[in-house]
Amino acid sequence: MLKLGEKGAILQRDKETYAIAPHIPCGVVTPQLLRTIADVAEKYDAQAIKITGAARVAIVGLKEAHIDAAWEDLQLDKGAAVGMCVRSVRACPGTTFCRLGKQDALGMGMTLDKKYHSVELPGKFKMAVSGCNLSCSESWVRDIGLIGQKEGWQLVIGGNVGAAPRIAQELVAGLDDRQVLDAVEKTVQCYRDNAKKGERLGKMIERVGLAPFQQAVA
Numbered sequence: 001m002l003k004l005g006e007k008g009a010i011l012q013r014d015k016e017t018y019a020i021a022p023h024i025p026c027g028v029v030t031p032q033l034l035r036t037i038a039d040v041a042e043k044y045d046a047q048a049i050k051i052t053g054a055a056r057v058a059i060v061g062l063k064e065a066h067i068d069a070a071w072e073d074l075q076l077d078k079g080a081a082v083g084m085c086v087r088s089v090r091a092c093p094g095t096t097f098c099r100l101g102k103q104d105a106l107g108m109g110m111t112l113d114k115k116y117h118s119v120e121l122p123g124k125f126k127m128a129v130s131g132c133n134l135s136c137s138e139s140w141v142r143d144i145g146l147i148g149q150k151e152g153w154q155l156v157i158g159g160n161v162g163a164a165p166r167i168a169q170e171l172v173a174g175l176d177d178r179q180v181l182d183a184v185e186k187t188v189q190c191y192r193d194n195a196k197k198g199e200r201l202g203k204m205i206e207r208v209g210l211a212p213f214q215q216a217v218a
């Protein structure tokens with residue numbers, strides 16, 4: 001039998017009820033998906049529906065006895081909300097919808113989400129893609145951040161929020177879609193090969209510098 005954590009159930013403050021959060025790539029939903037989530041929340045008497053910082057829609061305050069049935073009704077994958085893995089890929093509307101977009105942030109975010117969501121790594125890991133320098137997806141405070149510019153993608157690494165916030169540093173810029181995906185993969189590989197267990201990418205940079213990453217993407 002799966003443990004509650006493996007079922008994507010997170011114990012709440014009351015120490016009695018749980019939250020579950022389906023995986024919603026880049027926070028893009030359909031009306032039907034919202035209806036399904038609302039129906040499940042209502043059917044199992046959830047206390048709240050909460051839109052999370054990772055652009056998920058969490059169903060909060062479920063009884064333990066209802067968790068399996070709620071997932072069965074949702075028919076959705078679990079969001080990687082805990083553990084040492086790629087937890088989330090955020091993306092702004094980019095050139096798909098935003099008049100200020102310089103690059104296709106949503107398309108790039110979906111590609112990254114498909115490839116990396118829930119992939120296990122040495123530490124907690126988040127990605128964000130913004131379509132222009134305004135960086136609405138907060139790319140500067142993600143382990144890997146992409147920022148769209150007229151000349152191509154800027155790749156920044158080592159940012160995070162949390163108890164010890166850190167602003168990312170530029171690794172490389174002026175990349176097209178194929179080049180930036182290649183640089184992201186090499187960055188992830190370099191982190192996988194060199195980070196200590198539990199070490200965020202920013203902490204690794206503080207320990208060894210940017211040079212290993214610069215060499216990896218050169």
Ligand code: SF4
Nearest residue numbers: 092098101131132136
């Ligand atoms: S980062 Fe730029 S493209 Fe993306 S939503 Fe903000 S203003 Fe629009």
